[in-house]
Structures are given as structure tokens and as C-alpha cells.
Amino acid sequence: MALINIATHEIHCKIVYYGIGYCGKTTNLQYVFKSINPKARGEMLSIATETERTLFFDFLPLDLGTVHGFRTRFHLYTVPGQVLYERTRLAVLSGADGIVFVVDSQAEKFEENVQSIAELEVNMRRIGKDLGNFPFIMQWNKRDMPSALPVNVLERYLNRRRVPSFEAIACDGKGVFATLRAISKNVMAHL
Amino acid sequence: MEQLTNLVISDRELAFISAALNKLMNDTNATSVMLIDKSGQVIATQGTGVRRNATSLGALLAGAFSSSRHIAELLGEKDFRTIFQQGVKENIFTTMVEEQWLLVIVFDKLTHIGLVKVLSKKAADEMGRILERVRADTTRTKSSVINVQFRSSVEDTIDLLFRD
Ligand SMILES: Nc1nc2c(ncn2[C@@H]2O[C@H](COP(=O)(O)OP(=O)(O)OP(=O)(O)O)[C@@H](O)[C@H]2O)c(=O)[nH]1
Ligand SMILES: [Mg+2]
Numbered sequence: 001m002a003l004i005n006i007a008t009h010e011i012h013c014k015i016v017y018y019g020i021g022y023c024g025k026t027t028n029l030q031y032v033f034k035s036i037n038p039k040a041r042g043e044m045l046s047i048a049t050e051t052e053r054t055l056f057f058d059f060l061p062l063d064l065g066t067v068h069g070f071r072t073r074f075h076l077y078t079v080p081g082q083v084l085y086e087r088t089r090l091a092v093l094s095g096a097d098g099i100v101f102v103v104d105s106q107a108e109k110f111e112e113n114v115q116s117i118a119e120l121e122v123n124m125r126r127i128g129k130d131l132g133n134f135p136f137i138m139q140w141n142k143r144d145m146p147s148a149l150p151v152n153v154l155e156r157y158l159n160r161r162r163v164p165s166f167e168a169i170a171c172d173g174k175g176v177f178a179t180l181r182a183i184s185k186n187v188m189a190h191l
Numbered sequence: 192m193e194q195l196t197n198l199v200i201s202d203r204e205l206a207f208i209s210a211a212l213n214k215l216m217n218d219t220n221a222t223s224v225m226l227i228d229k230s231g232q233v234i235a236t237q238g239t240g241v242r243r244n245a246t247s248l249g250a251l252l253a254g255a256f257s258s259s260r261h262i263a264e265l266l267g268e269k270d271f272r273t274i275f276q277q278g279v280k281e282n283i284f285t286t287m288v289e290e291q292w293l294l295v296i297v298f299d300k301l302t303h304i305g306l307v308k309v310l311s312k313k314a315a316d317e318m319g320r321i322l323e324r325v326r327a328d329t330t331r332t333k334s335s336v337i338n339v340q341f342r343s344s345v346e347d348t349i350d351l352l353f354r355d
Binding site: 001002003004005006007008011012014032035036037040042043045056057059061062064065067068070072075077087088090091092094095096173177180181184185188189191 | 197199200201202204205206229230234253254257258260261332333336337340341342344345346350354355
């Protein structure tokens, strides 16, 4: 839920990266953190296990500076993707203004991706939001992997809602900012 | 329940919020108090202890509250509205304002938890009344801020900043 604070002249929006374990959500935020103008970002917070898997969430506050008199901020979050953390994902989704669904393009992950999207649909209904009328985009990640499925197959089976989608190799930064630009604009258009 | 897409807080309401937070901080002798949205965004803070880390604290406190609430739900508890985190030096008491905001009080051992519980309940009720007005004002005030020029400037800024 975007917060527009007229008194302090601030606008805050929350964007959540969703998807299966190991698909590259944290990698997206890490790349943004290290590549964006340092003035435009705050500290990145990661609550992770000893093996670098997200346990609770990652959090990266971005600051666009003052736009038309309003300090505009985007707060990026990732959910923990492992199946075990279903309830935690629901907690992180609360109050989201936009969602990036990160897909692991590898054929052996196909089934898991399908289940994760179905779970997201259910979770959105639980928090009273309709994904059909909500800032929502797809990222086809891990395009460099030998077993990556063709994009048209991913589009057909994983993008039933025909939302905008972006190919990515998050560990090399490819597609990371294109994805972020698209979801940010989408969120602003919905304000 | 359908969640709101946004919430607009005016000068007037922020002044009421700040006054209520200040009163709560003084009456309980707390070190800091905060009002955050359940999405983790900070609405207002009072006291020096939290200001520097307010953004991260907001995200973490909202996350902690939300996950505690899910724990309670799994254990069959229906009406879960507060959490108390006890430390060696500082304690944190968090209470819900309706289903939308969280009121957070940070206090040390000079303050008794009983006092915090009672006074935070009163303050939360007052915040609830302010929230009502914020909700009522939201649709009216939004269009004055989010206009065509604002939208196109934001798009330009996004293109400028969100790149390698
Ligand atoms: N080859 C390849 N590896 C990637 C790509 N994106 C991320 N990775 C790697 O995949 C691994 C997992 O990435 P994370 O970003 O930690 O995955 P996550 O989605 O946050 O996983 P959870 O926290 O468990 O939900 C890391 O070793 C990344 O370097 C990609 O596009 N191609
Ligand atoms: Mg992660």
C-alpha cells in the first residue's frame, strides 16, 4: 500500500520479488545495490541462513530524490523461495504495491514454478488483492543455463495473464534494471 | 478485507499523529516511539534512538509483527494484537492500530511494561480515530499530488536512475 505523506512530502511504494527457491531474487537486489548510483540507495538488509538462502526477506530502500516536490521512495523486498517458508512469503507480501515474479527458466524447475505462481494467486486473494488488476510482471531468469526452456514455452504456460515479461541473467545483471524500470512505472501508473 | 491501494496523510493529520506520539513518549518515559504502516513504511517517529535506522526498523518490525501474527493464527489464537520483545537494556512493545498501522514503543528498565500496555492502548485508540480521517481524506487529496506532470517526471527519473 503506497503511502503518500503530504506533510513530509514523501511517497513510499513497496515492490516484492516472488518466486521459487534459488531462482535469483536476492541476486536481482544485490545487482541493483551494487550498480545503482549510491546516492539513490540505502543499506541493504538480508535476513538469510548460513548458506545464503533467504530466511525472512531482503530489503533494499531506493530513493528517487525529489520529484515535483515529493521525495519518492521504492522499497524492494524479496520473499524466501523455499517451499518451507510459505507463511513467511504471505507476511512479506502484506502491503505490496507491485510484484515481480522471477522464474527459473531451467526445464527441471518448470513444475515448481507452476506451483509457485498458483501459490501467489492464492496468497493475493488472502490479502484481498486481485492479481488481474495489480502491477505484476514476469522475469525469465537464468537464460544462460543450458536447460533453459524457450521463452515462448514459458510465456504460454507461466504467463497466463499475459503481463509484461523480461529475459534476465541476474548474476550478470542482464535484464535486472529493465525489470525494475517496468515494475516501478507500473506501480506509479496504479497510484 | 480489500486492502487500500494508498493512504494520503495530510499536514493536519501528521500534526495530530506527532502530538499523540510525543504525549505517549513523555507519559511512559519511553526512549522512542514510532508509527509504521503494516507494509513496513514509517509514518512518524519521536525520540532520537530510532531515527537513524528508522527505515530498516520499519521493515523489520512490520515483518516480525506479521510473522508473529501468523504463528498465533497457527496456534489457534484469533485476536492477536500486540508483541513484546524483551532485551537486556531496551524493550519493544508493538500494538496494532486497527488492521493498518503498528504503534511501536521502545523503553528501558525505568519504565514498567504495565504502564506501556495501558497507555499504548489509549494512544492506539486515538490513532484509530486519526486513521479514520486519513482514509476519508485519501481519495480527495490524492489527485492534487499525483497529477499528470508528477507521473511523467517520475517516469523520467526512473529511466535516469534505474540503469547500470
Ligand atoms: N547461471 C545463473 N545463475 C544465477 C542467475 N541468477 C542467479 N543465479 C545464481 O543462483 C543462485 C541463487 O540465487 P539467489 O538470488 O540467492 O536465489 P533466491 O531466489 O534469492 O533464493 P531463496 O533465497 O532461497 O529464495 C546464486 O548462486 C546466484 O548466483 C542466472 O541468471 N544465471
Ligand atoms: Mg533469496
